[in-house]
Amino acid sequence: MDILWQRLIKSLLIAVTVVVALVILYFVALDYLYVVLGGVLVGGLYALAALGLALVFGVMKILNLAHGSMMVLGAYLSFWFFTLYGIDPFISVVLVIPILFLLGFAIEYFLMDKVATLTAHQPVLVAFGLMVVLESLFMLLWTADPRGLVLPYSGARLTVGGLHISLTRFVACVLSVVGLVCLAIIMNRTLIGRAIQAVSQDFKAACFVGINARRMYQLAFGIGAAFAGFAGSLISVIYAFEPTSGLAFVIKALAVIVLAGSGRISGLIIAGVVLGIIESVGAMIIGGGFKDAISFAVFLLVLLLKPEGLFGRRG
Amino acid sequence: MISIGLIILGVLFAAPTYVQINYFFHFVIILCIYITLSVSWNIVGGYAGQCNFAHSAFFGAGAYTTALLWNAGLLPYQAMIMGAFTSALLAILITPCFRLRGSYFVLGTMSLSEILRIVMLNWRVSGGASGIHLPVPEQFTITTYYYVAVVLTAFTVVATWFVVKGKLGLAFRAIRDNEVAAESLGVNPLFYKVISLVLSAFFAGLIGGFYSYYVLFIEPNNAFSVFWTAIPLFATILGGAGTMVGPIVGAVIYVGLTELTAGLGVLSLLILGIVLIAIVIIAPTGLVGLASRYAYGRRTGEKTVQRGVPTFIRSWLITYHKVGRESMTYFASNRKEKSFMIGETKNKY
Known part of the structure; x- marks a missing residue:
């Protein structure tokens, strides 16, 4: 119980500091407040993008380089649903998630399963090949042009106390937080989630208590892919995307994971928001052209200087 | 094996007197570029066992240095050697990346080369996104380029051969197979990893400089493209990592495949990805590994x-x-x- 209280007080303290900082910004420098808010809203999406990757990496110890391309696939699918059938991207998420889940399950079943026990390089190489295959498929199906979704309400704003917030960004952020909470519930409360956790902790012991460990791998990979699709279809509303943007996405997701250090979902959310703020403030200070380089640099610096991340323990 | 190599080299040197088709020269030059890149990637990726994704950064650094120095008035070969040394210097600068292991090393080096690409895109000194145009050299014909490419490739292959067969190569393989055991026997892993990376970067920079002469126009998205890493990697894995012949065979097959499927456009990329996945799953030791397994089976009847x-x-x-x-x-x-x-x-x- 004590630990719970400590955690509660800690998070309350953080929340109060953040609110105070935002209020100060509101009165001192409104421009920066907008930049920071933009970072916070994007941060939720970053956390969602990182979630699937963190799940696969945590359970299977496989670095899925194709995660970013799966996100792009989700974006293209919602683009398709919108232009062909006029389904709103926030609704077609319900269709995109199962499709990506099946795809991820199949990829693990047919490809990753064969190399999961070999040396550390081989899964990465298979994932890299998968990335190339997906990118070329996107180019065949949707051409290399950058695409973006323009919804009827893309320009709509929420106005709170004189602050204007883009409606689509706000909804995307809320949905991604909902997605994060859903996965937390699945992982901690359901039998399958607990089995996956058991496999990630000790493969042998999980086998001994009768868990089908291979199937758990397949499920974990499928869930990871499903969340990639989820994040991708939310991203399609906000950013323009093209077949090759997968690499930038996956590096951003990795930057979030490395920043968070531990696999805890609250850590991922905070790290996502921190990365979003660093990126948008950095882009404002040194120029928008460097925006992608900032997340790469954050990733590299954290990895080299503080490899245990913000919330991890040195071990 | 050595005699076959010498025969091929002799044929390549004699060829321009008998064959005067531009396509043949172009084909061999492209082939030489990829062979050099693959062989140099193999030093660090195959022998030292560090899956290096910053190869495009070394290639691009060599290409840019050569182009800038040539525009500044240096002689071609001077500019090219300077480019190679710049790449080697870059390899020394990214030493901290060796604190990372396995997949993290892949990502660290990959993000490094992406950072370099973005910086070059936004940096005025090197021409930014519009790139650098080089003056067309009148004294060079395609035969000159051909001979330079063949000589550079032969130099790289021979130098790599000597490195790999000697004490250095033994240390590289020891680190690849078991780093802790190698360290316990007095092999300093960091030192030898850096040496392997510097050697690899030197050759990549050299051929990068040659590339900028040959194309006469470079821009960041091309010179620092991920493909300068991906294709050597593909060729090495296809042929057999950690062997001398593997990368060469792989590069020949890759260039042959792309020339054959050139009319298919994006489809050739798709085929490439599928072949990579298939090779990694079915024959993780590459074609050379498969051949030696086959030979072993023939010898023992097993x-x-x-x-x-x-x-x-x-x-x-x-x-x-x-x-x-x-x-x-x-x-x-x-x-x-x-x-x-x-x-x-x-x-x-």
Whole structure:
């Protein structure tokens, strides 16, 4: 119980500091407040993008380089649903998630399963090949042009106390937080989630208590892919995307994971928001052209200087 | 093997007197660029076992330095050597990346080369996104380029051969196979990893400089493209990492494949990706590994089936062709217990 209280007080303290900082910004420098808010809203999406990757990496110890391309696939699918059938991207998420889940399950079943026990390089190489295959498929199906979704309400704003917030960004952020909470519930409360956790902790012991460990791998990979699709279809509303943007996405997701250090979902959310703020403030200070380089640099610096991340323990 | 290499080299040197088709020259030059890149990637990726994704950064650094220095008035060969040394310097500068292991090393080096690409895109001094145009050199014909490319490639292959056969190569392989054991025997892993990276970067920078002469126009998205990493990697894995012949065979097959499928456009990329996945799963030791396994089978009369081959083919081979059940891709015998190895093998980084 004590630990719970400590955690509660800690998070309350953080929340109060953040609110105070935002209020100060509101009165001192409104421009920066907008930049920071933009970072916070994007941060939720970053956390969602990182979630699937963190799940696969945590359970299977496989670095899925194709995660970013799966996100792009989700974006293209919602683009398709919108232009062909006029389904709103926030609704077609319900269709995109199962499709990506099946795809991820199949990829693990047919490809990753064969190399999961070999040396550390081989899964990465298979994932890299998968990335190339997906990118070329996107180019065949949707051409290399950058695409973006323009919804009827893309320009709509929420106005709170004189602050204007883009409606689509706000909804995307809320949905991604909902997605994060859903996965937390699945992982901690359901039998399958607990089995996956058991496999990630000790493969042998999980086998001994009768868990089908291979199937758990397949499920974990499928869930990871499903969340990639989820994040991708939310991203399609906000950013323009093209077949090759997968690499930038996956590096951003990795930057979030490395920043968070531990696999805890609250850590991922905070790290996502921190990365979003660093990126948008950095882009404002040194120029928008460097925006992608900032997340790469954050990733590299954290990895080299503080490899245990913000919330991890040195071990 | 050496005699075959000498014969090929002789044929390539004599060829311009008999064949005067521009396409042939172009083909051989492109082939030489990829062979050099693959062989140099193999030093660090195949022998030292560090899956380096910053190869495009070395290539691009060589290309840019050469182009800038040539525009500044240096002689071509001087500019090219300076480019190679700049790449080697860059390799020394990214030494901290060796603190990372396995997948993290892949990502660290990959993000480094992406950072370099973005910086070059936004940096005025090097021409930014519009790139650098080089003056067309009147004294060079395509035959000159051809000879330079062949000489550079031969130099790289021979130098790599001497490095790999000597004490350095032994140290590289020791680190690849077991870093802790190598360290316990007095091999400093960091030192030898850096040496391997510097050598690899030197050759990549050299051929990068040649590339900028040949194309006469470079821009960041091209010179620092991920493909300068991906293609050597593909060629090396296809041919067989950690062998001398592997990368060369792989590069020849790659260039041949792309020339054959050039009319297909994006489809050729798709085929490439599928072949990469298939090779990694079915023949992790590459074509050279497959050939030596075949030769071993012929010599001993023992038939084995590669692990990773789909189960239905495997069972068909075992039932109807009396193929042995255990494969010998890896000589370590404890890999038989497939499912129980994961916990131990994967926790090393």
